[in-house]
Amino acid sequence: MIELEHEIKEFKNGLLHFGVIGVRILFIKEPVLEIIENYPYDYFKGTESEMIESIPSKGYKDWKKGVFYGIEYAYSKLDDKYIGLKVIIDKVIGLHLDSNSIILAFIASRVILSSLLNTESYEEKGKLEQLVFNSWDYDLEAQLNFENYTIVGQKLSESRYKVNEK
Secondary structure, rough: OOOEEEEEEEEEHHHHHHEEEEEEEEEEEOOEEEEEEEEOEEEEEOOHHHHHOOOOOOOOOHHHHHHHHHHHHHHHHEOOOOEOOOOOOEEEEEEEOOHHHHHHHHHHHHHHHHHEEEOOOHHHHHHHHHHHOOHHEHHHHHHHHOOOOOOEOOEOOOOOOOOOOO
């Protein structure tokens, strides 16, 4: 079993994109992906506008869905030497105003793909990064569609990004 953690903390066009995901991975001989949620506790710290949140066992449906999509994508891109995986999600941390399901989906894919041999191309990763760093143009329920390199959700009429700041 290996323990992995990945964090993104990056400003783009005046907005922070943030999240941390920690997992344990067990390699198994059956050609399946098993995802186990092991959110150990409810953790909230900070002010209402700068709330650091750890996903608790109940709630956060959209964030959890994004994490699952990211892990499923990563599994589909792993080298053939990896037959099956059991992924235990131990930690998902975000900021109330600076994290969304798209950012967390991308981090979930990175926690695995940055450590294990995979077939993801530089171009594929670049397309995903572009979507992540435009994710604040969509509603909070939007999800990353890894298969089609698109965002599924309602596009906002006005961007939250600050373009051409001086």
